[in-house]
Amino acid sequence: MSVTTSSATVLSGHYGFAEIHKLPDVNHHLLVSTKSFNPEATICTFSAKEIHPLPSRYTVQVNETQHIILLPEFLQYINHSCNPNTFFNTTTMELIALRAIAPGDEFTFFYPSTEWFMAETFACNCGDHGCVGIIKGAKELATDVLNRYRLTDFIQRKLNERND
Numbered sequence: 001m002s003v004t005t006s007s008a009t010v011l012s013g014h015y016g017f018a019e020i021h022k023l024p025d026v027n028h029h030l031l032v033s034t035k036s037f038n039p040e041a042t043i044c045t046f047s048a049k050e051i052h053p054l055p056s057r058y059t060v061q062v063n064e065t066q067h068i069i070l071l072p073e074f075l076q077y078i079n080h081s082c083n084p085n086t087f088f089n090t091t092t093m094e095l096i097a098l099r100a101i102a103p104g105d106e107f108t109f110f111y112p113s114t115e116w117f118m119a120e121t122f123a124c125n126c127g128d129h130g131c132v133g134i135i136k137g138a139k140e141l142a143t144d145v146l147n148r149y150r151l152t153d154f155i156q157r158k159l160n161e162r163n164d
């Protein structure tokens with residue numbers, strides 16, 4: 001999924017494989033690839049800058065009680081999509097390309113693939129034909145919706161428990 005970047009401000013291009021773009025109308029940032037990645041490629045590894053007991057809009061859930069602030073921090077600008085091109089593997093701590101990614105593509109991930117519950121739900125406007133609509137934690141989404149996505153080991157385990 002390419003984004004139109006002509007109207008966006010490039011805040012920085014010093015991250016090797018990505019640039020942070022800021023849209024002019026709202027305080028909306030996105031992370032745009034500057035390189036090509038093959039499907040299943042490891043885009044980068046990540047770690048926890050901080051660990052929090054509760055989720056916020058900037059954290060990624062890694063297990064029942066731990067929500068991390070990502071390092072490198074610019075990964076926080078990877079937005080949600082219902083047709084994502086990346087996956088945060090919180091077992092191996094690798095950001096994975098779900099399909100081929102080209103320079104200029106916005107990096108996106110499916111928030112419920114890591115989040116069992118979310119601090120804030122929101123209405124998705126991704127425009128994908130399979131758009132989930134109201135984005136909530138995986139806990140509140142139907143199994144047949146979640147089965148369309150790659151999920152972290154943590155979310156998959158929670159889902160299996162729910163469905164037992």
Ligand SMILES: [Zn+2]
Pocket residue numbers: 081082083124125126127128130131132133
């Ligand atoms: Zn959507």
